[in-house]
Amino acid sequence: MKSLSVILLSVTSLLLGACDEPAINQSEPIRAVKLFDVSQNAGGNERTFSGKIIAANTANLSFPLAGTVKSISVNIGDKIEKGQTLATLDPVPFELDVEAAEAELGKARSAAAEKEEDFKRNKQLFEKGWVSKAALEQAQYALETALGEVNFKTTRLNQAKRARADAVLTAPYQGVVAEKFAEPNEEVGGGKQILSLDAEGALEVSISVPENVISNLNMGMVATAKFGALPGETVRGRVTEISRVAGAGNVFPVKVSLIEPPSALRAGMSGEILLVTQNAPGEHGFLIPLTAISASENLKDSFVYIFDPASQTLSRRPVIPETVRGNLIAVKGVDAGDLVVSAGVSFLSDGQKVKRITTVAN
Incomplete structure (x- = not known):
């Protein structure tokens, strides 16, 4: 603890000169700050898992009714817009059904008009006493x-029109065609998959975690991803789904959502996910840069600044320093996923509005 005190006192001594400076003028330009994403538990173990990129949202598209495929206007890999026509069935049978339903409705309306005139006539005659009440009731x-x-015929017509509309397959959202399961002139049954559509932008990595490790994972824990398509680069992510049921080989499916994935990544690519597992989350604290922590001379008021992406402001949070590991220090008081300011803390204040420069991955 003595060495820790010396280090913190050294950092603090460089910051004391800022104490006599005037308060920050809110009219000054918004300060840019460098951020560090808290993820590594000081008492955790690093584990790497192989996985494959999948789209966060995938739609399997099909026609609700049977028919003959007339056209499929897209191919695998095509980017499509919401509402774009993707495929059609032969419209002739559906047009004939609409015409027949319209004709039947026309006959029903004519018959109803005749019955209405008959009822009016019988009502007038009944009021004059020329027909019986039974005759009036029969007309009614x-x-x-x-x-x-x-x-009934109106409902049948609406159903026929709905079927005609359903003969056109449109995109429910913007995305990319992932798979194609039918060809023009092919007879397909209702519900048979025609296309698979991946939503554009949102990507996940699906990994399998052994049963002896799954209990050490938590929802929201930070992950680091590496891909062959991005040599030398890493992508940040978070655990967003942990299955409660083991699959084949007693492994549990886990999904890691990628944060701001580069455009070079595609569904189906392979990669590796680095997770820092822990037996007791936060028991040993989390590692942050030494430059992120401020402390008084007696070390009783150590704190960091936490960045809130929603409000773009800082909040001052007390922390308890533990041990130093190179340029990092283990502290209690922060959580995985927190964004702490990693430099220039002497020029900041609680509630200050700032803008981010970048996020430093550990």
Whole structure:
């Protein structure tokens, strides 16, 4: 602890001169700060898992009704826009159904009009005492039956129009065509998959975690991803799905969502995910840069600045220093996923609005 005190006192001595400076003028330009993504548990173990990129959202598209495929206007890998026509069925049978339904509805409306005139006539005659009440009731029943037939035929027409519209397959969102399962002139049944569409932008990496490690993973824990398509580069991610049911080989499916994935990445690419597992989250604290921590001379008021991406402001948070590891220090008081300011903390204040320069991955 003595060596830790010396290091912190050295850092603090460089910052004391800032104490006499005037308060920050809010009219000054917004200061840019360098950030560090807290992820590595001081008592954790690094584990690497192989995985494959998948789209965060995938839609399997099909026609709800059977028919003959007339056209498929896209190919695998094509980028498509929301609402774009992707495929069509032969429209002739559906057009004929609409025409037949319209004709039946026309007949039903004509019959209902006749029954309505008959009812009006019988009502007038009944009021004059020229027909019986039973005759009037019979005419009323006939009218109600005819109106019910109109409603039924109207429903049939709406169903035929809906089927005609369903013969055109459109994109539910912007994305990329992942797979193609049918060709023009092919007879397909209702519900048979025609295309698979991956949403553009959002990507995940699917990995398998052994049963002796799965209990050490937590939702939201930070991950580092590496891909052959990006030599020498890393991509940040977070664990967003942990299965409760083991698959083949007693491994558990886990998904890691990539944060701001580069455009070079595609679904189907292989990569590696680095996770820092821990037996007791936060028990040993988390590692942050030495330059991120400020402390008073007696080391009783150590703190860091946490960046809030939503409000673009800083909050001052007390921390408890533990041990130093090179340029990093283990502290208690921060959580995985926190963004701490890693440099220039002597020029900052609680609640200050700032902008980020970059996020430093550990």
